[in-house]
Amino acid sequence: MSAALRIPPQIEPASAALLSDPLDFFFAEHFRQRKLCNLIEEMALAETLDWALTAEVLDFLRHDAVLHVRDEEEDLFPLMRERCPPEDEIERVLSALNAEHAGDRHLADIVIEGLEKALAAAQPxxxxxxxxxxxxxxxxxERRHLALENSVVLPLARRRLSPDDLVRLSANLLRRRQEGAGEENA
Ligand SMILES: [Fe+2]
Ligand SMILES: [Fe+2]
Structure with a gap:
């Protein structure tokens, strides 16, 4: 389908129904982020400015991507540190992922600033x-980061986290979204 015929949003909204299984929710969020990467690459190569898509990507980078990193750094990763035995060597992986979050945020801020300028100048x-x-x-x-989380972190979480851990994780993710909605409505 040509870019001109597509109707936003291009990225499916987050599925709150999946929060009952928080690990499925993480996989679904990673799927949405893969879509984001495809759209960002497409926009980078385009000869014209897609206003709606640019606004959608900006919104994702400012909100969804930030929430996701908080879900991992404040909830999933600490829980895995508690539950994984030393032979899993998970600390090495989580430290690398934390460092990548910081690097990706820096790059995301450059992309956000650039896209804001593109909108202001009406240029691609x-x-x-x-x-x-x-x-x-x-x-x-981002694709490399997602691949590591999907292939190592989430399968290990499935093995190590207890049913109670998953309930707690689910409640924390839900609370973060309710607080976010409350702030936006305030
Ligand atoms: Fe991550
Ligand atoms: Fe992630």
Missing amino acids: PSALPGLREAMIDFARN
């Missing part, structure tokens, strides 16, 4: 110096 990202490269770097780093 390719017309702004360095923005195309930053967008392609962001998508590449």
